[in-house]
Amino acid sequence: MLTLLKLLKDGRFHSGQALGAALGISRSAVWKQLQHLEAELGLSIHRVRGRGYQLAAPLTLLDPAQIDDKSSARSWPVQVFDSIDSTNAEALRAIERGLAAPFLVLAERQTAGRGRRGRKWVSPFAENLYYSLVLRIEGGMRQLEGLSLVVGLAVMRALREQGVAGVGLKWPNDLLVGQKKIAGILLELVGDPADVCHVVLGVGINVNMQAADEVDQQWTSMRLESGRVFDRNHLVVELGLVLQDYLSRHQCDGFSAIHAEWEQNHLWQGRAVSLIAGVNQIDGVVVGIDSRGALRLKVDGVEKIFSGGELSLRLRDDS
Numbered sequence: 001m002l003t004l005l006k007l008l009k010d011g012r013f014h015s016g017q018a019l020g021a022a023l024g025i026s027r028s029a030v031w032k033q034l035q036h037l038e039a040e041l042g043l044s045i046h047r048v049r050g051r052g053y054q055l056a057a058p059l060t061l062l063d064p065a066q067i068d069d070k071s072s073a074r075s076w077p078v079q080v081f082d083s084i085d086s087t088n089a090e091a092l093r094a095i096e097r098g099l100a101a102p103f104l105v106l107a108e109r110q111t112a113g114r115g116r117r118g119r120k121w122v123s124p125f126a127e128n129l130y131y132s133l134v135l136r137i138e139g140g141m142r143q144l145e146g147l148s149l150v151v152g153l154a155v156m157r158a159l160r161e162q163g164v165a166g167v168g169l170k171w172p173n174d175l176l177v178g179q180k181k182i183a184g185i186l187l188e189l190v191g192d193p194a195d196v197c198h199v200v201l202g203v204g205i206n207v208n209m210q211a212a213d214e215v216d217q218q219w220t221s222m223r224l225e226s227g228r229v230f231d232r233n234h235l236v237v238e239l240g241l242v243l244q245d246y247l248s249r250h251q252c253d254g255f256s257a258i259h260a261e262w263e264q265n266h267l268w269q270g271r272a273v274s275l276i277a278g279v280n281q282i283d284g285v286v287v288g289i290d291s292r293g294a295l296r297l298k299v300d301g302v303e304k305i306f307s308g309g310e311l312s313l314r315l316r317d318d319s
């Protein structure tokens with residue numbers, strides 16, 4: 001099915017006969033596959049009698065050759081999937097199989113993209129970036145401190161370098177423009193964090209997405225913010241360069257070296273928020289983060305520190 005899509009991706013007309021000949025299948029089999037493409041991937045395909053089939057808009061697919069070629073000498077080996085349950089899940093399976101880190105897993109779509117605590121990351125075909133970088137960590141806990149915040153900061157820089165204005169951070173793992181979510185980070189860990197472990201740095205960025213009924217909170221994309229279409233291959237390369245820079249700073253100097261920069265870009269600094277932990281809710285005002293990336297909240301006039309993967313921050317109406 002995707003071979004057929006690759007023949008159509010230029011956005012020009014292709015006759016059923018030519019497509020069938022290229023694939024060694026009948027014209028009616030071509031027609032059936034096109035129906036599947038529309039239904040499965042949400043693509044829109046025009047049919048015009050006498051001319052054939054045409055994608056409503058040309059597609060640029062992820063291309064490992066472009067990603068490898070343009071990267072620096074230190075680039076990571078990359079695997080690109082047309083469709084996968086989740087790039088983080090595939091990265092974890094690859095670690096299990098013994099694939100040597102670092103490496104990068106990308107996909108055109110995710111059928112079960114992951115958010116935190118079992119939530120779903122909506123991941124339509126060929127529109128966004130679904131990106132999981134695997135690192136082997138030997139330095140113990142210090143190498144993990146604040147790591148997801150560092151990744152968020154790197155993604156923010158990459159988006160700003162691409163010309164997306166107004167992107168900022170929301171503790172612990174979201175990137176927002178105003179109140180709208182444009183990207184999310186999900187770190188997953190295997191092994192012994194105190195000794196040798198692997199960490200999967202999962203990044204989802206809304207790149208060219210213009211509609212997504214299933215997302216149940218305010219969201220935006222690079223395209224919606226800037227009015228232009230982005231080349232995802234180029235974005236992968238640029239994101240890789242910024243990430244390498246931040247990860248090496250974090251590795252050498254620890255999170256404390258990045259702490260101030262993160263706070264400067266925290267959209268909810270000084271805001272009145274509610275911190276949700278399961279059924280409990282704590283109201284306070286955001287003071288900032290500490291040198292390990294934990295949240296500092298002023299609660300009833302007293303500063304308290306919160307960390308852990310089960311916490312969610314929400315703005316209070318009076319903030």
Ligand code: ATP
Nearest residue numbers: 115116119120121122181184215216217219312313
């Ligand atoms: P938290 O503050 O706990 O991080 P969250 O709602 O942002 O809360 P995440 O686990 O970070 O939760 O992200 C998953 C949520 O993000 C989903 O429940 C959905 O509301 C939203 N979401 C899913 N797909 C997308 C997407 N492509 N773009 C923006 N938001 C999305």
